[in-house]
Amino acid sequence: MEKKFSRIRSTAIRTFITGFAVLALLAFALPQAAQARTSGGATIYNTVMVNYTSGTTVLFATANVSVTVNTVGAQPTVTNPVGQTTVAGGAVTYVYKVASNSNGYDTYSTSLLNNTATNVGAATATSVTASVNLWGGITVGASGAGTIQVPFGTTSQLTVNTSTVQIGASTYTVTGIAAGSAASTNAGTGALMPEVPATLTLTLISGTAITAGSVAAGTQVGEYKTAALTAALTAGTPTTPGTDGTYSTFFTITEAASGGSALVTTGVTTTVSSPKATITKTVSPTTGIIPGTVLTYTIVVTNPHPVAQVTNVTVIDPVPAYTTYVASSTLLNSITVHGDGATSPLITPGLLIDNNTSRTAGALATGILPANSSATITYQVTVN
Amino acid sequence: MKKFIPLLIALILLLFSVQVFAEALITVHMKAEKEVTVNKVTKRVAADKVNPGDVIFYTINYVNSGDKEATNSFLDDPIPKGSVYIPGSAFGDNAEITFSIDGGKTFKKPSLLTYEVKVNGKMEKKTASPEQYTHIRWTVNVVPAHGKGQVGFQVQTK
Numbered sequence: 151m152e153k154k155f156s157r158i159r160s161t162a163i164r165t166f167i168t169g170f171a172v173l174a175l176l177a178f179a180l181p182q183a184a185q186a187r188t189s190g191g192a193t194i195y196n197t198v199m200v201n202y203t204s205g206t207t208v209l210f211a212t213a214n215v216s217v218t219v220n221t222v223g224a225q226p227t228v229t230n231p232v233g234q235t236t237v238a239g240g241a242v243t244y245v246y247k248v249a250s251n252s253n254g255y256d257t258y259s260t261s262l263l264n265n266t267a268t269n270v271g272a273a274t275a276t277s278v279t280a281s282v283n284l285w286g287g288i289t290v291g292a293s294g295a296g297t298i299q300v301p302f303g304t305t306s307q308l309t310v311n312t313s314t315v316q317i318g319a320s321t322y323t324v325t326g327i328a329a330g331s332a333a334s335t336n337a338g339t340g341a342l343m344p345e346v347p348a349t350l351t352l353t354l355i356s357g358t359a360i361t362a363g364s365v366a367a368g369t370q371v372g373e374y375k376t377a378a379l380t381a382a383l384t385a386g387t388p389t390t391p392g393t394d395g396t397y398s399t400f401f402t403i404t405e406a407a408s409g410g411s412a413l414v415t416t417g418v419t420t421t422v423s424s425p426k427a428t429i430t431k432t433v434s435p436t437t438g439i440i441p442g443t444v445l446t447y448t449i450v451v452t453n454p455h456p457v458a459q460v461t462n463v464t465v466i467d468p469v470p471a472y473t474t475y476v477a478s479s480t481l482l483n484s485i486t487v488h489g490d491g492a493t494s495p496l497i498t499p500g501l502l503i504d505n506n507t508s509r510t511a512g513a514l515a516t517g518i519l520p521a522n523s524s525a526t527i528t529y530q531v532t533v534n
Numbered sequence: 535m536k537k538f539i540p541l542l543i544a545l546i547l548l549l550f551s552v553q554v555f556a557e558a559l560i561t562v563h564m565k566a567e568k569e570v571t572v573n574k575v576t577k578r579v580a581a582d583k584v585n586p587g588d589v590i591f592y593t594i595n596y597v598n599s600g601d602k603e604a605t606n607s608f609l610d611d612p613i614p615k616g617s618v619y620i621p622g623s624a625f626g627d628n629a630e631i632t633f634s635i636d637g638g639k640t641f642k643k644p645s646l647l648t649y650e651v652k653v654n655g656k657m658e659k660k661t662a663s664p665e666q667y668t669h670i671r672w673t674v675n676v677v678p679a680h681g682k683g684q685v686g687f688q689v690q691t692k
Contacts, residue, residue, distance in 0.1 A: 186586035187692040188616050194584075194691065196564065198594050198611040202604035202677065204558035213564040213594065219616065219691060220585045253586060290615075301616070333615070342612045368692075409585065 187368050189287045190221025190254020190407070192301035195333035199340040210340040219301075221254025223410025226284065226372075226403060228379070233419035237458055238387040241275070242420050244399065246379040249316055250372035252286035255307045257406040262414075263381070263399075270395020270422045271386030278381040278401050285313065285373040290347050293365035299347040300371070302330040308350070308373070315350075315373050317365060320357025324350055385422045392426030423458030427451055427519060431467070441533050444476065449527040451503060453519035462517045465527055466500035473531035480529040483507045488514040494529060503527060556601030560677060562609070567591045584691050590617065593686040596677070604677040609685060610638065611670045617689035621664040626685030629672035635662045638669045 197214040229247040236242050248258065259281040265273040285307045287300040298317075305327050313324040326349075333345035350371075352360055381399055388395040398417035404410075430450045439445070449467060453460045469475045475494040480487050482503055489495045490512075504515040505523040519525060568581040568588055581590050594611070598604050609629075613619050621644070624631045632641035635649065647662040672685045 188586045192616055194590070194614045194616045194689075196566065196592055196611065196614040198562060198564050198609055200560050200562045200596050200607065200609045202558060202560050202598075202607040204600065204602055204604055207557075208606075209558075209560070211560050211562045211596075213562045215564050215566045215592070217566050217581050217590055217691075218583045220583050222585055345615060 185251075185288075185370055186222045186224075186253040187288055188219045188253065189290075189301045189304045190219060190252070190256075191304040192219040193217070193303060193332065193345070194219065195342075195345065197333075197335040197342045199335075201340075212335050212340045214335050219253075220409075221252060221256055221286070221407040223256060223405030223407035224250070224252040224286075225405070225410055225413040226250055226252075226258050227374075228403060228413065228415050230416060230418050233421065235421040235423060235457055236385050237423050238270075238385055240422070241382065241384045243380055243382045244418055245377060246381070246415075247374060247376045248282055248284065248379045248403075249374035250284035250286040251370065252284070252372065252405070252407065252410070253288050253370065254304070254407070255283070255285045258282050258284060258403050259406065260379075260401045260403050262402040264401065264417075265383050265420075266398040266400075266417070267386070268396045268398075269390055269393050269424070270388045270397065273383040273386055273397050273420075275382065275384040277383075279379045282375060282378045283307070284375065285315075287371050289365060289367055289369045289371060291367050292363045293360050294349075295362050296353070296360050297326075297349050297351050298360060298365055298369075298371065299330075299349050302332055302345050302348050305329070305348045305350065313373055314355065314375070315352065315371050317352075317360075317369060317371050318357075321355040321374070322352035322360070323355060325353040326351030381418075383420065385420065388422050388424030391424055394424045395422040396420065397422070423455060425453055425455035425458040425460045425521070427453050427460050427463055429465070439533055443533045444530050445470075445473065445533065446528055446530050450524055451519065451527070452524040453521065455521050457521050459518055459520045463503050463519050463525070464500040464517065465496060465503055466498055467494075467496040467527075467529075469494050469497065469531060472534045474534060476530040476532055480527065482515060482527050483509070483525060484528075485509050486511045488512055496527070496529065501527070556679065558598050558602045558604035558677070558679065559600035560596055560598050560604055560607070562594060562596040564592060564594045567593065586691050588691050589620065590689050590691060591686065592688070593684065595682065595684050597682040598677040598679060601679050603679050603681070605675070607675060607677050608671055608673040611687070612638065613667055613669065614689060617691050619664045619667045619670070620688040620690055623688035624670055624672075624685075625687070626672040626674070627683050629674050629683070629685055632671045632673070633662075633667045634669040634671070635666045636668065641669070641671045 194217045199212045201210045227249045231244045234242050260278045263278045289298045291299045328349040330346040330348040334343045397420040400415045400417045404412040432448050477492045478490045480490050495501045502515045502517040503525045505525050566581040567578040634641045650657045
């Protein structure tokens with residue numbers, strides 16, 4: 151590519167102009183760090199017409215060339231769901247919203263799934279959706295009433311009445327797509343036939359409806375999905391009764407198109423309840439005890455956990471030395487218990503209890519103490 | 535036989551004129567390129583795909599393959615949509631380069647490309663910036679028989 155310089159003066163002028171062009175290039179180069187301003191998949195169409203006269207006849211010739219704009223990778227916006235509480239062995243599923251910040255259609259892939267455990271065994275059956283596809287685009291021209299325009303040929307991945315997009319904080323359903331047409335050169339006149347952009351009709355879901363001029367040219371529009379990206383885990387067993395365990399679930403999401411960077415999501419916390427029952431025992435009377443005195447023992451078993459129940463709760467309490475059990479004196483929540491008689495039902499293997507105050511007299515208890523509940527057991531002995 | 539001689543001469547003259555009546559015939563080719571740097575060496579390659587912000591180098595070669603010179607020759611190029619003209623980048627051998635900001639109706643040198651806008655109720659004259667250029671024109675005037683030339687310019691992808 152040689153340029154002939156016929157005069158030194160031309161060279162000097164050209165050098166000055168080139169220098170200015172370099173400066174201008176730098177000035178133009180600065181905004182590159184910001185959002186790409188053209189849709190991925192857009193066509194830049196250049197046509198040139200040479201007009202000339204041969205004798206008395208006016209003629210023309212044309213040439214054209216097309217260049218396609220790349221999609222540039224951009225970190226998506228991932229919105230975390232609310233953390234859940236479960237029990238040992240409980241299965242939990244999290245559903246994320248993911249939105250595109252890119253100028254074009256791209257595939258977002260997940261990796262490095264973490265379920266960091268504290269006070270609980272490792273989570274099992276952990277999974278996260280492998281990848282999500284999202285459309286993106288940059289508007290051309292100002293918006294119309296309920297419509298925006300994007301370059302021709304960049305809308306094939308959108309589905310009418312299914313795809314949802316967001317512009318800033320507002321969300322819309324794509325309810326119409328008019329394809330537009332490609333730029334071309336008129337063979338008869340040599341003139342440019344400009345591209346007709348694609349028009350998207352967007353129906354408001356939440357936020358601000360689109361009106362004429364409300365969305366400026368060069369605005370990024372990103373598809374979002376609310377059910378496509380999910381993570382799941384099954385909780386292990388808390389390591390310490392009475393101390394809840396937690397998992398922090400996070401993963402990395404990367405774009406297929408180059409130019410972007412990986413995003414590590416912030417952790418979603420799963421709480422694994424670790425309830426622990428507490429027990430107190432009192433006796434009455436405590437003074438003036440002589441042989442023949444009847445002592446009443448009161449045992450209170452409490453499950454203080456705000457959420458989780460405890461199961462298989464059994465109370466074992468041997469008959470104190472130097473006393474004789476008073477037959478059938480055991481009461482659970484003031485109701486007679488199963489298996490009572492001459493022998494205390496509290497000696498090994500012990501008495502299954504619960505917090506039920508309406509249990510049928512003599513019926514077996516369930517062994518379940520729900521969250522925030524207690525059971526009261528009383529029995530009597532005679533001092534030997 | 536004598537009657538046919540004028541007709542014969544006319545025929546021969548007609549044949550002759552077909553052979554010596556030359557025409558200008560210009561064809562034009564355009565290519566788009568971008569610069570890539572590999573191992574600190576920068577070179578130009580065909581631009582099939584570009585990133586937003588990339589510079590596209592357009593080079594236009596024209597050839598007059600005819601036997602007659604072409605007169606009143608000029609090349610017009612609408613600046614491609616989706617790109618911005620890089621000021622000072624237009625070049626062309628023996629070409630006067632002018633620009634349009636009114637969709638190709640009028641062409642002027644950059645310093646003469648002005649428009650008026652109302653500022654605080656008063657009309658002010660402003661010089662157009664390259665983002666407002668709509669067309670480039672290279673006025674070559676004469677392309678000799680079997681002559682050729684090259685023009686070009688750069689844009690930055692938006």
